[in-house]
Amino acid sequence: MTKKMANTSGGGVIAPTSNISLVHTTMEALTTRAPGLPGIGTFYGRSGLGKSFGAAYASHPAGFNGIYVSCRSFETKKSLAEQICKAIGITPKGNIPAIVDAIVEVLSLSGRPLIVDEVDYVVDSRTLELIRDLHDASGAAILLIGEEHLPAKLKRHERFDNRVLIWQPAVACTVADFELLAKQYASEIRIDPELKKRVLAETQGITRRVVVNLENIKRWCDRQGAKEAPADCNVDLYTGRAPGRAGL
Amino acid sequence: MARKPIHLEMAGMLTPRERMWQAIRQKRTFTCMELQEACGRPMLNLYSIQDYLLALARAGYLKQLNKQGQDARAKFDQVRFELVKDSFEAPRLDKQGRQVEQGTATLAMWRAMKALKEFDYKDVQKAATLGKVCEVSLQTAKSYVTALARAGYFRTVRESAGPMPARYRLVRDTGAHPPAITRRKAVFDRNVGEFTWQQTEQEVVDGLE
Numbered sequence: 001m002t003k004k005m006a007n008t009s010g011g012g013v014i015a016p017t018s019n020i021s022l023v024h025t026t027m028e029a030l031t032t033r034a035p036g037l038p039g040i041g042t043f044y045g046r047s048g049l050g051k052s053f054g055a056a057y058a059s060h061p062a063g064f065n066g067i068y069v070s071c072r073s074f075e076t077k078k079s080l081a082e083q084i085c086k087a088i089g090i091t092p093k094g095n096i097p098a099i100v101d102a103i104v105e106v107l108s109l110s111g112r113p114l115i116v117d118e119v120d121y122v123v124d125s126r127t128l129e130l131i132r133d134l135h136d137a138s139g140a141a142i143l144l145i146g147e148e149h150l151p152a153k154l155k156r157h158e159r160f161d162n163r164v165l166i167w168q169p170a171v172a173c174t175v176a177d178f179e180l181l182a183k184q185y186a187s188e189i190r191i192d193p194e195l196k197k198r199v200l201a202e203t204q205g206i207t208r209r210v211v212v213n214l215e216n217i218k219r220w221c222d223r224q225g226a227k228e229a230p231a232d233c234n235v236d237l238y239t240g241r242a243p244g245r246a247g248l
Numbered sequence: 249m250a251r252k253p254i255h256l257e258m259a260g261m262l263t264p265r266e267r268m269w270q271a272i273r274q275k276r277t278f279t280c281m282e283l284q285e286a287c288g289r290p291m292l293n294l295y296s297i298q299d300y301l302l303a304l305a306r307a308g309y310l311k312q313l314n315k316q317g318q319d320a321r322a323k324f325d326q327v328r329f330e331l332v333k334d335s336f337e338a339p340r341l342d343k344q345g346r347q348v349e350q351g352t353a354t355l356a357m358w359r360a361m362k363a364l365k366e367f368d369y370k371d372v373q374k375a376a377t378l379g380k381v382c383e384v385s386l387q388t389a390k391s392y393v394t395a396l397a398r399a400g401y402f403r404t405v406r407e408s409a410g411p412m413p414a415r416y417r418l419v420r421d422t423g424a425h426p427p428a429i430t431r432r433k434a435v436f437d438r439n440v441g442e443f444t445w446q447q448t449e450q451e452v453v454d455g456l457e
Contacts, residue, residue, distance in 0.1 A: 056363035056375035061355045062382040068363050088336075089424030091259045102256055110336045117363070184374070219411070 017177040017207070019170050023054035023143075026168045027064045030141035031113060038163040039141045040131075042119075044150040045170030048208035048240070051117075051145050054170070058115050058143055066115040066143065067107075071122045077130045080122070084114070084134075100133060107138035119146040123153040132160055172205025185211055186218040194231030202237045212238045256336065260425055261438040264292055268300055269338030277313065277330045298324055299343055306345030309333045353384045357392055358426030361418045366405055368413040369393040396427060399435040399445035 026041045033039060045051060059066035069083045081099045085092040088106050092099045107114065114134065122128050123146070135142050144150070148169070155161050173181070178196060182189075195217070203209035213235070220235045221227065229235070255274065258266060264287075271286040272278070278286070280297055287297075304310045313328040340348040353376060360375035361367060367375075373389035376382065393416070396402060402416035423439030430436050435445040447455075 052364050053375060056360045059359050059363055060376070060378050060382070061359065062349070062352050062378050068359060070362070070365070086259070086421075086423050089259050091257045093257065105256060106336045109334060115363075215412075222411075 017050065017180055018174055019050045019054050019207070020057055022168055022170065023057050026166050027058050027066075027113065027141070027143065029166055030143065031064065031111075033141075033165060038135070038165050039139060040135055040144065040160075040164045041141070041166040041168060042144045042146070042150055042154065042164055043168045043170060044144075044146045044148055046148050046206065048206040049170040049172065050207040051170050055115055055117050055145055058113070064113055066113045068115045068117065070117040071119060071127075073121045075122050075125070075127050077127050080127055080130055100130070100137070103134060104138040107134065107140040111140070113141035113143060115143045115145065117145045119144040119150060120153070123150065128157065128160060132163065135163060173200065173203070173207050173210050174205070175200065177207070178210060181207070181210055182214055185214040186221075188227065189218055189221050190228045191217060192229060192231040195229055195233065198231075199237060202239045206240065209238055209240050259439065260423055261441045263338075264296060265300060265340070266338045268292065268297060272304075272310075272329075272331055273334065277328055279325055279328050281325050300341075301329055303341040303343055303345045304339065305329065307339060307341050308345075309335070309339060349382075352382050353388065354392065354426045354428070356382055357384065357389060361396075362421060366415060366417050368415045370413060392429065395429050395433075395435050395445070399427065399437075401427070401444070 023043060026043060030039055030041045043051060043054060055068060058064050059068040067084065067087045069080065069087050071080065075083075078096050078099075081096060081103060082092045084103050085099060088103070090102060090106065092102070106112075114131075116131060119128075122131075131142060131144070134140065144154075146153075151167055154164065175196070178200060182191060182196075199210060199213050199217075203213060216235050216238065217229050217233070220233060221229055258270060262270065267287045268283065271283055275282065275286055280294065280301060283301070284292055284294060284297055301310060305312060309331065310329045311332045313330055314326070340350075342348050356376035356378070357372050360372050364371055364375060369390045369392075370386065372393055373384050373386050376384040376389065390413075397404075397414070397416060401418060401420045401422075403419045405415040405417050406412075408414035422437050425437075425439050427435050427437040427439075427444060433447060434443050436442075437444045
């Protein structure tokens with residue numbers, strides 16, 4: 001594990017922030033689990049925490065090589081099965097059992113994990129059973145990605161719940177993550193520690209907002225011709241909050 | 249291994265290597281000539297088939313059922329092979345039977361676009377780079393994203409403005425294979441088997457001089 005993480009450090013790569021490491025450890029645990037253990041993992045959290053980058057990491061062809069699908073609100077068993085076929089690169093033929101057999105064949109033959117994003121859309125429908133069937137038949141590792149209420153929603157399905165090996169929440173941006181992101185998005189600028197704190201607090205550690213603010217700070221410095229962003233620089237921090245009602 | 253394997257039909261247009269592999273999985277045991285026959289038209293070069301079979305044998309996917317004669321090339325067609333290690337995807341190997349990594353970067357970018365949903369070329373570059381295993385330069389990511397944008401794969405979320413690159417959303421996910429940029433700078437998508445963007449004659453002329 002440590003070896004793979006060491007490979008992802010350095011400039012111009014997915015910043016090995018906490019969430020990428022968490023996806024890495026989760027995938028590692030799922031794919032190397034002992035026989036007999038269930039192989040479903042969940043990765044969940046508020047939007048903007050970097051779950052999509054985690055999904056990209058898990059489906060990277062030179063990494064875990066996961067088969068990535070993303071659920072939509074109207075997903076049915078058949079449409080999800082067809083999406084998986086498309087992601088694998090086979091032509092779906094026949095009824096659902098035939099298609100599922102084909103998918104199971106590929107999953108067990110290739111050992112590729114399945115990554116299902118936006119699981120919230122199917123969690124209340126019977127489409128979820130398809131995922132369980134695929135898991136039971138193929139023994140493939142499956143990573144479910146969803147919003148923060150995913151565990152509560154999944155726990156309602158008892159038969160599903162006890163197949164989940166790992167419940168992994170995505171975490172908010174830490175100070176260390178901030179440093180990594182700053183190195184990537186604004187490497188040439190020194191940011192005052194006070195400003196860093198302010199950005200983390202105002203954005204509530206949501207990675208996407210942190211990145212937007214780093215870009216704003218960088219642009220501010222470029223305009224000023226400065227190499228340093230002081231604590232009191234008048235950059236409008238992006239907080240993601242809807243603007244309040246304009247005062248009359 | 250009692251169960252008969254399900255016949256899986258790969259989607260999109262197949263490369264010669266994939267056609268051979270699909271025929272191998274169907275026949276299980278075969279000679280070189282039989283395989284050429286099974287691959288159909290357009291007829292594959294017998295030497296490329298031999299090279300691939302030897303590479304597969306070296307990598308342990310195939311077993312030779314009988315020994316070949318003295319004159320290797322002439323007697324090669326008498327050698328029977330058997331599939332002993334199955335795989336869904338056609339193994340990509342060089343002549344020595346080692347794994348070939350070529351094309352991983354494009355595939356990684358194509359998959360990253362699907363997972364990221366909304367992205368600019370810098371995001372794609374970051375997501376597709378995996379340390380030393382898969383290195384994608386900003387220039388590569390930029391030209392790939394620009395080419396696919398021209399070919400109509402994206403919806404523009406935000407136009408580029410000054411130093412801020414354009415943000416896109418993938419709306420035309422045609423399949424598992426990444427669309428390829430050909431040497432003529434056209435975009436070819438083998439999922440659907442067509443050119444999704446080509447230079448017009450005028451643009452070619454404009455590029456001269």
